[in-house]
Amino acid sequence: MQSPRIVVVGSLNADLVVRTARFPQPGETLTGSELAVIPGGKGANQAVAAGRLGGDVTMVGAVGDDAHGSLLRESLSSSGVDVTRIARRDDVATGTAVITVDDAGENTIIVSPGANGTLTPDRIGEAWTALDGAGVVCLCLEVPIDTVLETARRGAAAGALVLLNLSPYGPVPEELLQATGVLLVNEHEAADLARVDPEEAGWEATATALRSHGIRRAVVTTGAAGSVVIDGEADPTSVPSPTVDAVDTTGCGDAFMGALALRLAAGDELVDAARFASTVGSYAATGAGAQASYPDQEQLAAFLEQR
Structure with a gap:
């Protein structure tokens, strides 16, 4: 049976990528690789990650009438995304x-x-109907905050689980946090939001501080170590990631988000969804680029079999 639909309301970017031995210092010029233009954007990445793994995914966003826009639409469409x-x-x-x-x-x-900046609530128009019957609504902060908040309101009112990736990190309305069903942040973002350092105070204190913002369910990614799941009043649970030789970490967090949405839409418990997402994120680190490094079901199965 097909899982409930995942709707991603977010950004689509053309990624202009250059590889270099090390990052330049201020004022320094280095020689890098040939420029690669590849499809990206946090919203589009999340949609592709879920779509390639068999999810029923719809993307709501905006692109320019240009070659980069066509590249992005084609990448999404070829990954099974509406x-x-x-x-x-x-x-x-x-x-x-x-x-x-x-x-x-x-x-x-x-x-x-x-074009991501033009995705304002008044310009979404008929695309709002994508939320009708959605199981999970994915959000990030690469589109106007008014749109993120309005989508969270509409998604929650429609009975969908609102999954918010608080990235790129910045201040957000408390109403947005309270409308969020599951929050996804990294450990630094969690510390800033909760005003508690997990390394110093521990994860119990962090969970308590997040609850004071109305956040009862969260997944905090901890880099190569994996993630920590906060689910209601239960003790926080550490979820390890498979160990891999990282080639490129670009878009790994988005792969995690898309995979998390996929399993939550299918009805998984949060800790099980996070475990699956950690595996997908680790797989993505073994390839170059963002969307190009995301697995389909067969590739992920082979990856798991090797471990």
């Missing part, structure tokens, strides 16, 4: 992300919003 609710804007370019990747697989990213 792209009919992606608007084309003829007055602005598709969003872009300038990414550098070093020899250790770490990355730096600068985003130019482009």
Whole structure:
């Protein structure tokens, strides 16, 4: 039986990627690899990750009427994602992300919003109907905050689970946090939001602080170590990730988010969904780029069999 539909309301970016041995110091010029233009954006990445693994996924977003926009739509469509609710804007370019990747697989990213900035509540129009009957609604902060908040309101009112990735991190309305069914953050974002350092105070104190914001369910990613699941009043649970030789960590968090949404839509408990998502995120680190490194069901099965 097909799991309930996943709706991603978020960003689509063309990733402009250059690899370099190390990151430059301020004022320093380094020689890098050939420029690669690949499909990305946190929202689109999440949609592709879930779509490739067999999810019923709809993407709501905006691109420019340009080659980068066509590239993004094609990548989503070929991954099984419904792209009919992606608007084309003829007055602005598709969003872009300038990414550098070093020899250790770490990355730096600068985003130019482009068409993503036009995804305001009043311009979504008929695309709001995508939320009707949705099981999970995925959100991030690469589109206007008014849109994120309005989507959370509508998604929660429609009975969907609102899954919010608080990234790129910044202040958000308390109403958004309270409308969120499951929050996804990394350990640094969790510490800033809770005003409690998990390493110093422990995860119980962090969970208590998050509950004071109305957040009762959260997954906190902890890099290569995996994640920590906070689910209601239960003790926080550590979920390890498979150990891999990282090639490129670009988009691994989005792969985690998409996989988490997939399993939550299928009815998994949060800790089981996080365990599955950790595996998908680890797989993504073994390949270059974001969407290009995401597995389909067969590839993930082979990866698991090796372990």
